[in-house]
Every structure is written in C-alpha cells, then in structure tokens.
Amino acid sequence: MFKIDINNLKEYFKIAFKTITTRRVRSWLTTIGIVIGVFLIVSLLSLSQGLKNAVLHQLNMMGKDLIIIMPGDITNVSSLMAGQKLTEEDMKIIKQTEGVDKVVSMDYTSVVMRYDNEKKTVLLYGADWRNGLDIFKNDVGWSINQGRWPVPQKNEIIVGSIVASETFPGMKIGTETIIKGRKFIIVGILNSVGSKQDDSMVGIDLNIFKSLTGERTGAREAMAKLKPGFSVNAVADKLKSNLNENRKRQIGQKESDSSYTVLTSEKIGSIVGNVMGLIQAVIIGFASIAIVVGGIGIMNTMYTSVRERTKEIGIMKAIGAKNRTIVTIFLIESGIFGMLGGIGGTLLGLIFAKAIEMYFQIHPLFYLKADVSPGLILFSITFSFVIGCVSGYFPARVASKMKPVDALRYE
Amino acid sequence: MAEALLKLENVWKTYKLGEIDLSVLKGINLEIMPGSFVTIMGPSGSGKSTLMYLLGLLDVASQGKVYLQGQDTSNFSEDRLAEVRGKKIGFIFQQFNLLQNLTALENVMLPMIFQGISEEKRKQKAKQLLESVNLAQRINHKPSEMSGGEQQRIAIARSLVNDPEILIADEPTGNLDSSTGKTVMEILTKLHREQKKTIVVVTHDPNIAHYSQNIIHIQDGQIKSNHFEDRKVLWEQENNNVKNV
16 A cells, blocks of 8 residues: 555645646546446436335325235236136135224226216226225325215215326316216315325225126225234234135145235335335446446546656656655545546436426326435445545556656656 | 765666666766856766756666765655655756646745645745746746746746755756846856855756856766866867867
8 A cells, every 4th residue: 555645635636626627528528437327326226215215105104904915926927917806705704814803895997987078097996985984094094185985885986186187187076977877976086195096096885886897796905904902914924824725625726826915014015125125236236337437437547647747747756746645646636536426426316316206296107206315425426436546546556656757758 | 175965976877778788877976065056068868867867866876876965865765855855956957847737836836835835835935936036927827828938937936945955957948049048047147146056057058057167077978077167168178179070
C-alpha cells in the first residue's frame, strides 16, 4: 500500500477538479459509465421496493385472522387455470375445522354490463352477503364511499371505485343497470382498496350470481375468519390437510394430485417478500456489473491522463511533490469521477422513478409509489466513489513511481 | 573556506542501452559555493543537462556522491529528495514548465502547497513575487494567454517561493527572443547581486556566460575547463578557437 497525503486534501481536490473541468468531454464520457449503473440501481430498486410496499399495504388492509382458500396449487399454473371450484363439501369441511368462526364463499366471472346505453365488460363478484358482509367490511377493508351496503338476496349491487369513475363515468347511486338481461340497482360505491382488480369489480349476492351465471354449485374462493385465540398458521395447516384428506378419500388417489392453496396474509407477505427480494438481488447484481464496467472506464481514462500528464507529474515532483502527493491527486480525481457518476445516476434514477410513479397515478394499474430511502442514495454514491478510487489505484501508482527526470524529459 | 553548497565527487551517470553501457557523465568533480553564479556550458550531447538534473537532485548518480550542504544525498529516499528539492532548490526550465490549467498565481503558489504553507501566506508571497517580476496585472491569467517572456517570469517567481538556497536554470532564455532573454537574465543577475542567491545556469549560449563569475565547460561527459571570472577572457579565446575549427 502506498501512503496518501492527507495534509492538503482541500488543495489537492482543487487541483484534481481543475483537471477534470479542463478535459470536459472525456470527463463526461467517463462519468456516464458510472451514471448508468447507479441509475439502474436507484430507479429499479426504488420502484421494486415501492411495488413491494404496495402489495404489503394491501395485505395490511386484509385482516391477520383471515384465511383464503382456493382450489388448485398456487405454484402450479395449470391447476389454477383448470377452473376448479370448491365444492359444497369443501365448504362444509372448512366450516367444521376447529378454530374457524365464519366462512364466506365467493365466485367471479366476467360479464357484459349495460349502463346508460353503454355496454362494457366487468368483473362480476358473487359473494355471500348474509354470512360474509362483515368480513368484507372488517377484514378485507371494504368501505362505502357513497350509498349503502346491499341487502342479501336482493337485486342490489355495489361497485368498486374504478367502475364508477372510469368504466362508467358519472355512475350514480340508485340508478339501474342490466346484467345478462336482469335489472339491478346500484346501491353503493366503494372507496378504493388499492388494487385495480378489486376496484374494478361489481359485487352481487352469491345466490343471485349463481342463478345469473348458471354456475349453481361451488365457488372459486372462500375466506375463513378465525375464532379469537387460534393461531392463524395452525388453522391454515389444519384446513389444508382436512381438505386434502377428504379429496383423497373421494377420488381414491394417493398423493397430492389434488391440492388446495391456503393463504394467510402473513404467507402472502412472505411470498411477495421472497420474490421481490430475488428480483432486487438480480437488479443489484446486474447494476453492479454496470458500475464495475464504469470503473474500468475510469481506469482507462486515468491511465490516459497519467500518460498525457507525464510532464506535469515531473514538474510537480521537481517543485517538491512527494510520491504520496501524486497518488493523492490522482486518487481524488478518479474518486470524483466515481462520485459525480454516483450523484448523476442517483438524480436520473430518482427522476425516472418519480416519472413512473406519476404514470401509475394517471393509469392506476396498481398503486405504485417509488420508495427512495436515504440509505439507498448514500449507498449508491459511496459505492461509486469507492469504485472510482479503486479504479484509480493502479494509474495513480504508475504516476507516483515516475522518476522526475524521466517525466520532465517526456515529450 | 566555506562549505560548498553542492559538491559532486567523482560522479558517473551511466545508462544501459541493451548490451551497451553509455556513460554520459564520467567522473565529474565539482563544487558550487554559496552565493556563486555558475554557468555550465557545452554542446548538445555533452552531458550538461544530465549534470543539471544531478545538481537539482532530480536524478541520482550511478556512481560517486552528490553532497548538498555537506550531506550525502545518495541515501535519500524519493520523498526526502522531493522535500529537499521543494525547500532548497528552485528550477527554471527552457520550456517554462508551468501547469497549463492553473493561473499564474496558482502556479506560483503550487510549491508552497507541497510544503504545507497556509493559503493566506501562499497568496501573499506569490502576489509579492509576481509583482517583483512585473506581472501584478496578470496573476489570474493562464500560461496559454501569456507570452514566453511572461511565462518565464512566472517560472522565476515560482522558483523563489520557498526561498531556496540555489536556483537552477536550464536554458532559461532558449525559447525567448534576445531582448526578452536579456530581461530574464537581468532578473537572475539581480537576484544574485541583491539577494545573494546561488545560481546555476545551463546553456549553450556564450552570451549568457557573461553574466556569471564561473563558467564550467563540459564536453563528452567530462569537465573540460572551469574558469573563474578573472580568466573568462581566456575561455573566450578557447571558445573562438573551437568556432574557428
């Protein structure tokens, strides 16, 4: 290791800065290498963190003592696509599982809805209002913005916030709509719950849903609310094994050919956390490679600079600069390249992330807010500064080792 | 007798060119006394520049010893040599050797930065020296915006900032027209006369030699003659003889 001259850092910063500003185009080009890497890290990490937050926020609106049961295995796409349903018997087993307080079953399909002479396709939810309205209100996080909750068994519907604002702008409470030839009265408009799917739904009573669609048995999804004092994970495990055992007994198959997905908010949270963590690791990996490539660019520039300034190095040595002084000046210079790249990349990354955030505010596919932590900014700038210094190490050493007489004679 | 400021004792400088050893300096013995004004003369390739680099501690001898104020410099580390150069030796080069991206003032202040002198003192001293070489109005200009004579005067100011014991000038007028060159030499003479600075000038220009008391003529890496002021005429005769041949 060589020594660094820390006595006159301020002056050496000035000298290094002058050199950088003298060779503007090259300095910009060198810096861009780092800018790109840092830009990727800052923009993609803040957006993916924002996405994670959005999902977790939605999960927080869902009660912690709620279990969602779906037929099929969530990790097996084909079984989910097969359109399996929970049977009446499944529902009975869920209800009888120890610790389950209430069960509400749901079904959904897409239908054409006519309102005010306009026809549009919407997502129709059939939910068991009589048993389950409480769960929707208290545990799923639904709340009425205008109007009131529907009365079970009546041709009354509630709509999500997007339906009333975008699908049928100007939709009013108390007006009529026609679905599959049957008239319904819009009684309530919900507040946004934070997911595009839920905010775009049209909800009716499950029994009416069944008669309307002709799908008389089963449901695609059920939500079970726990009795107080039970562990949500234990009940979820019990539910799953009960359902699987019953299915095996019925079909006579041995292993998990038939399966159920049993989700708790905690479990969804950890799945989301794992997936996003993996995505973020990949982002950091690729962006770090970009920054290292940028660092090689700095090294290249510094070698060129050392060669070009051979005479200058000779002059400085002649008038009293020690080896460590030369090292310090060159390291500062490459460090500045790194740091400027870090700052530039961070700014561009922030602008990009905020632009994406604004785009999603205008087109709310989901509610994304870029999450820029001070730690991320600090990390990016520090990391790029370090990369700059490391890249400058060898060129600086070459510069400091030059013999003054050789450097002065260099033309 | 006073101690020599710089003393070379049987100094050789040999370069390895592949298989061949090329000796540029061959056993030089030389003393430079404090307060003297010495001219080193010789044709191209005679070794006078190499001698200057050794006197300025910019290079080390292959053999022999270089003493500065009685201290043997051959054991000095690179950093120690740099420190000694910064404190005790001022350089003036033919190419001026100013840093192009620094202003006149910054160029003059630079050697003081390496000595850790405070900014306030640096500015004061640099301004004072630039004034003394009549550049007070040009302190914020960069070398590229100045004439050769002005640049050389900046270099002189720079060489003086750390109050060196000795000034070493390598062809200081080589890139200047004769009247500008004269001004530069007059500044050096004045420094010698009024501030008792020790000055060593390396040149091939016989006119420069007139300013000095001691002329060392070097040829083929050896000192051919070492004339003092009273014998300068003799040297001139020799010089004419060489020319006539």
